Amino acid sequence: MKSESIVIIGAGVIGLKVALVLAEKGYGHYTTIIAEHLPGDTSINYTSPWAGANFSALSASDENALRWDKFGYKYLLDLAAKDGKNAFVKETASIEYWDELPSRAKIDSMAEYLKDFREIPTQDLPVGVAFGVKFTTITVNAPTHIRxxxxxxxxxxxxxxxRKRVSHVSYGYLSRDTKIVFNCTGNAARELQGVQDSKCFPTRGQILLVKASQVQQNVMRHGKDYETYIIPRPYSNGNVVLGGYMQKGVGTSDTFGEETESILSRTKALLPVLDSDRTEILSAFAGLRPSREGGARVARQHVQVGATGRPGILVHNYGAGGTGFQAGYGMAVEAVDTVEEEIKALGIQSQPRL
Known part of the structure; x- marks a missing residue:
């Protein structure tokens, strides 16, 4: 079988994690990634480099989100222990607050597996906060991690x-040897011909990249209609990401001075050590989270390819919103599992894991 037997459309963190799961199963040599943007690029249409990124309780409380979070946390924790410096991931002390009480299912799920998890006593919570936890998170230097x-x-x-721009999902079938295509196109899934998922929408965020080596912890506050977060970037010589915004349906790449001021005000109130001459603003960025009504889509379908209508399999894996770095590995495992038998049926000789 040839290298295009399995094709992944998209090279954001979701597509890369699908490729990683396939490679770990021995199918790397039979896998091709095609994408308009690759790690090292910057574009408003390429979301992953703009991410915070960390493991947080930002995700929803449905069964899929909780399951993918658990997968992702264990994967990142293991990666931090075994190859953290090379992978640009690191264990980091974390505090998370909610202005409204999260579901008990979410709390119990987090308590089950998060390292050093403990609830913060009510009397120790900031004014306006209904619930808080401390635990060991994993912070990720997003642009260097995807590289x-x-x-x-x-x-x-x-x-x-x-590197190739794909306007129709069928173009992922690069040759007659291509049997399985993974659609990991994020925001593009709304317009991509052959998919055109109307449930997809961007959720804009604005962040600040600052130099603040005095910050050694992750702090987040989940508000009713806002998110405030402080995420130190591991192995970056003291860089920290400050945010942010969750603007549903907004697709502009512009950054705004009033949003910068709001982010600074909120993050300094959340972590006063930021209010220092040592904090240097490096830049403001905007990114578009690939969101989807009802949550991420991980599903397979049978398709007909080309003029002859030859059979193919298409696996959708997109719509992770702001949780791609933490949920991506679990989503990838489940996406690959949907076609495990078909991959075996291709007669591919799995390469031994290195």
């Missing part, structure tokens, strides 16, 4: 990568 993933996929596992 690490791409290097690992290509150099260690033999995954092929092609």
């Amino acid at each position: 690490y993933l791409l290097k690992k996929l290509t150099q260690k596992y033999g995954v092929h990568v092609t």
Whole structure:
């Protein structure tokens, strides 16, 4: 079988994690990633480099989100322990607050597996906060982490990568050898011909990148209609991401001075150590989270390819919103599981794991 037997459309963190799961199963040499944007690029249409990124309780409380979070946390915790410096991921002390009490199902799920998890006594909560927890999170240096993933996929596992813009999902079937295509196109799934998922929408965020080496912890406050967060970027010489906004349906790449001032005001109130001459603003950025009504879509379907209508399998994996870095590995495992038998039926000789 050839390198395009399995094709992944999209090279954001979701597509890269699908490639990683396939590679870990021994199918790296039979996998090709095609994408308009690759790690190292910057574009408002390429979300992953703009992410905070960390493991947080930002996700929803449905069964899928809780399951993917658990998968992702264990994966990131293991990665931090085994290859953290190279992967740009690190264990970090974390505090998270909610202005409204989260569901008991979510609290119980987090308590089950988060390292050092404990609820904060009510009397110790800031004014206006209904609930808070402390635990050990994993922070991720998003732009360098995805470059690490791409290097690992290509150099260690033999995954092929092609820069190519795809306007129709059927173009992922690169040749008659292509049997399975993974659609990991994020925000593009709304307009991508052959998919055109009307449930997809962008959720804009604005962040500040600051130099603040005095910040050594992750702090987040989940409000009713806002998010405030302080996320130190591991192995970045003291850089910290401050945010933010959750603007549903907003797709502009512009950044705004009043939003910068709001972010500074909120984050300094949340963590006073930021209010210091040592804090230097480096830049403001905007990113568009790939959101979807009803949550992320992980599902397979049978399709007909080309003029002859030959059979193919399409696996959708998109719509993670702001949780791609924490939920992406669990989503990838489940996406690959949907076609495990079909991959075996291709007659691919699985390569031994390195």
